[in-house]
Amino acid sequence: MLFELNRAPRGAISREARSLIHLALPMMIAQVAQVATGFVDTVMAGNVSTDDLAAVSLGSSIFVTAYVTLMGVVAALNPILSHQFGSGEHGDIGETGRQGLWFGLFAGILGMIAMIAVEPLLRLWLTLPEHVEDMTMLYITGAALGMPAALMHRSLHAYASSLNRPRPIMLVSLIALALNIPLNYILIHGLYGMPKMGGAGCGWATAIVFWFNAIALYIYIARAKHFKPYGLTERMSWPDFRRYAGFLKLGIPIGLSFFVEVSLFSFIALLVAKLGTLVVASHQAVLNFTSIIYMLPQSLSVALSVRVGQAVGAGDYLQARFVSGVGLVAGLIAAFITMVLVLLLREPIIRMYTNDPQVIAIGLTLLLFAAVYQLTDAAQTIASGALRGYKLTTIPMFIHIVSFWVLGLGLGIVLGLTDYLVPAMGVNGFWAALVVSLSVAAFFLVWYLARESRQRLHRQHLAKIAP
Secondary structure (H helix, E strand, O other): OHHHHHHOOHHHHHHHHHHHHHHHHHHHHHHHHHHHHHHHHHHHHHOOOHHHHHHHHHHHHHHHHHHHHHHHHHOOHHHHHHHHHHOOOHHHHHHHHHHHHHHHHHHHHHHHHHHHHHHHHHHHHOOOOHHHHHHHHHHHHHHHOOHHHHHHHHHHHHHHHHOOOOHHHHHHHHHHHHHHHHHHHHHHHOOOOOOOOHHHHHHHHHHHHHHHHHHHHHHHHHHOHHHHHHOOOOOOOOOOHHHHHHHHHHHHHHHHHHHHHHHHHHHHHHHHHHHOHHHHHHHHHHHHHHHHHOHHHHHHHHHHHHHHHHHHHOOOHHHHHHHHHHHHHHHHHHHHHHHHHHHHOHHHHHHOOOOOHHHHHHHHHHHHHHHHOHHHHHHHHHHHHHHHHOOOOHHHHHHHHHHHHHHHHHHHHHHHHOOOOOOOOOHHHHHHHHHHHHHHHHHHHHHHHHHHHHHHHHHHHHHHHOO
């Protein structure tokens, strides 16, 4: 059996599973709350009109692509801080956290500029009605203003989670979700003297919510007793660009891995835009729902990155391999349950988004594909998190590029828009290719994790017995 689980007492497996869940559950709730802002945007825009839903769909695709890519770069802080915590280098944690905040700010400014710069290019690509394109651009501009805060928040997220304190992340994110709903309503409908923006108002509400997230989490960490010994807020530090080289060396491959995955979905959204607003609305509704349930394996991935990183930092490669195995098993069990529930509840799920019978019909089919890839998506996500704990990010990046761009996007274009292999399947062809690409990524990432964790354990064993 992989990852030494067959040699471990059942009680040890249960204890580690509980530790992972204890760390992952608050982060899962926090991440669901963050993604649920997109769910709220989609539902509220869809209840205005299909055009508003299409504008939010396209605008959020651009925002999510930029945000998730840069979030991956900032995610380098997780294994760095976890290794420092595991090795007992507590004196360096505060300074790493301060530099992480600057790093997040710079990454966010870069993302903001990129989002605004892409608007003219997006107009050249789209062939939608002019008012839908205008609404899309207004959404992107608003959301872009929240990017600096969004990435600073992710820096604080890495800091708190690496110190085994995810609860403040959860609390702040839940409050932010509650704030997002009235902000959306006010800006969509132009209440209290605010301009009536339609679906574009959701992008501006998103920016406000991210600034709240960053400020509130910083205040919480500054005041909580648990964080005081590490000294994040005890003094001011100016940017130390020498540290950023290390952040980027680890973070760029993570960011590229995140980019190729999220851009796969974003490029599909842009490609199916030419199939009409009904297809765009159906695709976005299903994609939005799957992004919410994806937070379960994603939260386990972050928790596993922390737990593995702490074990590696302490020099305990047996524990790191064991934790990786427990995380994979726990994630696959959860994914199987999720798959069954999606299959059973397809119609109620799609009806949360729309009452349009044509959108519902397309969405029911897409949810079948979404249910099928739950197991493989969970496996590749969780394996990636464990590998980040080992500070292994380059090979996973290449696995993701081949799986998602060559198979996911390339095969999707062939199946969806051409007659080369089968009669053009439209949006269904893209989702069939997703199943293939995620399966390939899962196989190779789990294999790579098993090999690398075994090799490190073997080298440690040889070092102990060497004279």
